[in-house]
Amino acid sequence: MLPTLGEKGRDAASAYEDYFVNMGPQHPSTHGVLRLVLKLAGETVLGLTPVIGYVHRGIEKMGEAMSVVQFTHLTDRLDYLSAHMNNWAWSLAVEQALGVEVPARAEHIRVIMAELTRISSHQLWWGVLGMDLGAFTPFLYGFRDRERVNDIFEKTCGARLTMNYIRPGGVTQDVEEDFAKDVRAFCDYFEPVIDEYETLVGGNVIFQERTKGIGVLSPELARSLGCTGPTARASGVDYDVRRNRPYGIYPQLAFTVPVLPGGDCWARYLVRIAEMRESLKIIRQALDTMPDGPVRAKLPAALNVPKGRWLGRAEAARGEIAFFLEGNGTAKPWRLKVRSPNFSNLAALPEIAKGNRVADIVAILSTLDVVIPCIDR
Amino acid sequence: MSEQATPDTAPAPAAAPAAAPAPAPDPAEIALREEVARILGGTATPDDAAGVPAWRVTAAGLSEAARRLRAAGFDYLLFMTAVDRPAEARFELVYLLTRYDDGRQLALVADVPREAPEIDTVSGIWAGANWHERETYDMFGIVFRGHPFLRRILLDEDWPGHPLRKDYVDTLHDVVKRPY
Amino acid sequence: MALNGTDSTADTRAAQWENQDPGSQAPRRGGFVLTQVERVLTWARTNSLWPLTFGTSCCAIEMMSVGASRHDWSRFGFEVARATPRQADLIVVAGTITFKMATRLRLLYSQMPDPKWVLAMGACATSGGPFFYESYAVVKGVDRVLPVDVYLPGCPPRPEALLQSLMQLQEKIRREGSSRPQRPLPPFLFAHTPIDPAKEFNPG
Numbered sequence: 001m002l003p004t005l006g007e008k009g010r011d012a013a014s015a016y017e018d019y020f021v022n023m024g025p026q027h028p029s030t031h032g033v034l035r036l037v038l039k040l041a042g043e044t045v046l047g048l049t050p051v052i053g054y055v056h057r058g059i060e061k062m063g064e065a066m067s068v069v070q071f072t073h074l075t076d077r078l079d080y081l082s083a084h085m086n087n088w089a090w091s092l093a094v095e096q097a098l099g100v101e102v103p104a105r106a107e108h109i110r111v112i113m114a115e116l117t118r119i120s121s122h123q124l125w126w127g128v129l130g131m132d133l134g135a136f137t138p139f140l141y142g143f144r145d146r147e148r149v150n151d152i153f154e155k156t157c158g159a160r161l162t163m164n165y166i167r168p169g170g171v172t173q174d175v176e177e178d179f180a181k182d183v184r185a186f187c188d189y190f191e192p193v194i195d196e197y198e199t200l201v202g203g204n205v206i207f208q209e210r211t212k213g214i215g216v217l218s219p220e221l222a223r224s225l226g227c228t229g230p231t232a233r234a235s236g237v238d239y240d241v242r243r244n245r246p247y248g249i250y251p252q253l254a255f256t257v258p259v260l261p262g263g264d265c266w267a268r269y270l271v272r273i274a275e276m277r278e279s280l281k282i283i284r285q286a287l288d289t290m291p292d293g294p295v296r297a298k299l300p301a302a303l304n305v306p307k308g309r310w311l312g313r314a315e316a317a318r319g320e321i322a323f324f325l326e327g328n329g330t331a332k333p334w335r336l337k338v339r340s341p342n343f344s345n346l347a348a349l350p351e352i353a354k355g356n357r358v359a360d361i362v363a364i365l366s367t368l369d370v371v372i373p374c375i376d377r
Numbered sequence: 378m379s380e381q382a383t384p385d386t387a388p389a390p391a392a393a394p395a396a397a398p399a400p401a402p403d404p405a406e407i408a409l410r411e412e413v414a415r416i417l418g419g420t421a422t423p424d425d426a427a428g429v430p431a432w433r434v435t436a437a438g439l440s441e442a443a444r445r446l447r448a449a450g451f452d453y454l455l456f457m458t459a460v461d462r463p464a465e466a467r468f469e470l471v472y473l474l475t476r477y478d479d480g481r482q483l484a485l486v487a488d489v490p491r492e493a494p495e496i497d498t499v500s501g502i503w504a505g506a507n508w509h510e511r512e513t514y515d516m517f518g519i520v521f522r523g524h525p526f527l528r529r530i531l532l533d534e535d536w537p538g539h540p541l542r543k544d545y546v547d548t549l550h551d552v553v554k555r556p557y
Numbered sequence: 558m559a560l561n562g563t564d565s566t567a568d569t570r571a572a573q574w575e576n577q578d579p580g581s582q583a584p585r586r587g588g589f590v591l592t593q594v595e596r597v598l599t600w601a602r603t604n605s606l607w608p609l610t611f612g613t614s615c616c617a618i619e620m621m622s623v624g625a626s627r628h629d630w631s632r633f634g635f636e637v638a639r640a641t642p643r644q645a646d647l648i649v650v651a652g653t654i655t656f657k658m659a660t661r662l663r664l665l666y667s668q669m670p671d672p673k674w675v676l677a678m679g680a681c682a683t684s685g686g687p688f689f690y691e692s693y694a695v696v697k698g699v700d701r702v703l704p705v706d707v708y709l710p711g712c713p714p715r716p717e718a719l720l721q722s723l724m725q726l727q728e729k730i731r732r733e734g735s736s737r738p739q740r741p742l743p744p745f746l747f748a749h750t751p752i753d754p755a756k757e758f759n760p761g
Contacts, residue, residue, distance in 0.1 A: 026642075053529075062690070073687065162713065239478075244480040525759075533656070550656060
């Protein structure tokens with residue numbers, strides 16, 4: 001445990017003038033273009049203000065100028081590491097609005113793709129966490145394994161990163177013949193590798209010292225801010241959209257939701273590692289029960305969004321993503337709002353970084369796992 | 378959820394979010410409506426638009442309704458945003474409230490006039506409203522009275538205008554309209 | 558975003574292309590010894606271009622994939638990816654550039670020491686990409702902000718495409734020489750006045 005700034009230290013700090021330092025927007029460990037205004041007393045953070053908006057692209061305004069199916073390609077580019085889940089949440093909103101039922105085979109494919117994306121996102125998170133804390137090797141291992149998932153995506157969806165595969169009505173095209181074989185091979189390969197991840201990074205004493213007890217997020221603050229995903233589950237908030245408000249075929253699948261009470265960086269780390277294992281379970285179950293059939297339902301010819309408030313919610317890799325769609329009877333939405341999980345998670349950073357050192361901010365930000373384009377939209 | 382088909386829709390929009398085929402009234406939704414009607418009492422009127430169950434309050438009555446709902450267990454503010462209705466000279470503020478334990482959702486809707494859009498903040502009730510209200514101020518220009526740090530959050534401080542308004546015209550930034 | 562002056566967009570784009578015609582650059586002078594030294598320097602520089610890690614959105618992930626082990630870019634000399642512009646020769650603009658970021662990007666570019674090169678990676682950096690239509694906040698191409706040497710289309714481009722564009726940049730440097738004078742910046746009519754961080758700090 002690192003010594004925290006005790007009473008004596010605080011008095012010494014107050015003898016000096018507080019000063020402000022900018023961290024970002026160009027910084028190796030701010031996970032994108034995020035600027036943090038730090039109020040420091042020496043190395044200790046007295047306060048922190050995130051400044052966002054450096055990659056605000058106006059996606060919500062753009063959505064008012066295109067049809068609901070055309071908008072799907074922009075949903076990938078929000079939190080691009082959970083691209084399939086963003087597509088899915090948007091498809092849920094549109095399917096509610098247009099009254100479309102998704103065929104069963106498409107539901108199974110959606111679940112497999114979403115869980116593969118969750119694993120791939122956590123692989124990248126794990127690699128970048130190691131890199132942020134000073135170890136470059138986890139980055140290489142994480143990307144090596146992530147490339148295998150990218151190969152599966154490339155064979156089926158045609159793209160590695162912004163796939164635009166899950167669309168309102170189902171998925172764009174059926175999976176190819178080797179899909180089940182490839183996915184099972186990946187699951188069999190990756191299951192022991194998670195143990196390797198745990199030994200390599202989690203078993204390292206320096207890593208444990210840098211993450212245990214750092215950046216504690218209380219469950220009350222997490223609920224009040226609307227934090228979701230592994231960040232909230234590591235603070236004891238037992239909420240997962242897949243279980244609390246299920247969609248797709250999740251009600252038929254058996255999986256546990258890892259929840260830990262600690263709230264520190266170490267708990268957030270453990271929750272994500274456990275989630276990777278749960279995702280492998282879900283993928284195997286979905287593959288075993290996958291039926292045959294069509295993969296895309298027919299949408300009405302005129303994609304008029306009826307008047308009303310439509311909300312599609314899904315569990316992205318970082319929390320709950322939701323799309324709020326308000327129509328006025330024409331093909332273009334009247335208002336389209338993206339509820340970003342990272343927006344609410346980052347709002348916790350000012351509170352939980354206080355009292356820690358500058359180097360701990362990197363650990364906290366890395367375990368909060370924020371993707372800035374999702375915050376900025 | 379409301380089952381009325383509005384005149385613009387294709388036949389029978391599906392009701393439940395898990396894409397259930399038959400639009401039968403969901404008993405859990407009915408229970409939610411009764412519970413919320415009990416909590417809010419006369420301060421709110423149910424809104425009959427399709428989609429998420431919604432209740433309308435006046436701008437002045439928003440804080441009280443929000444406080445009652447928070448006390449009744451709606452601890453998760455999913456988001457807070459505004460919808461511009463220039464034809465009716467108002468902004469419609471939408472607060473999407475839900476619960477962590479069972480995920481039941483409702484929308485609390487309040488109108489503010491377009492000329493002087495002001496409403497009390499709810500950042501004392503849900504801490505997450507702080508940033509959502511800053512974003513709504515940034516995009517629409519709605520002022521939240523009592524907000525501790527009401528500044529633009531996504532755009533630069535000196536950005537002219539509020540982009541998500543329907544009458545926003547941008548002459549500086551070379552906006553290209555979609556030709557198709 | 559404060560506007561520095563008004564100018565017609567079409568005229569500025571034509572002017573910026575004229576200024577950047579490589580044929581109009583001053584020819585290299587200096588006799589036999591200096592030319593040989595120049596050749597050695599060019600060889601050294603092309604084979605050890607150190608990129609600045611500047612990724613704003615999705616293309617940054619593909620850039621990271623190129624830095625990882627499958628499509629390793631350190632085979633080509635791009636081993637040392639620095640986060641500080643002071644130690645970088647090449648800026649790979651990977652991701653969407655917004656007006657808010659563009660002014661900061663020019664500052665970063667000016668902090669890089671000469672000689673320096675710019676690679677516009679991805680559709681957003683080339684032309685605005687999927688955000689070309691209807692977006693009020695996206696700069697339609699980083700070549701409105703920085704003088705670009707190589708454009709790489711794709712959304713996101715495959716890692717192999719990034720490697721090819723890096724190799725093309727290396728060929729371009731061999732062709733033009735690495736000790737060329739700094740290319741003029743395109744006229745970008747926005748500026749931001751840096752605010753004292755104490756005023757941006759939220760004490761609440």
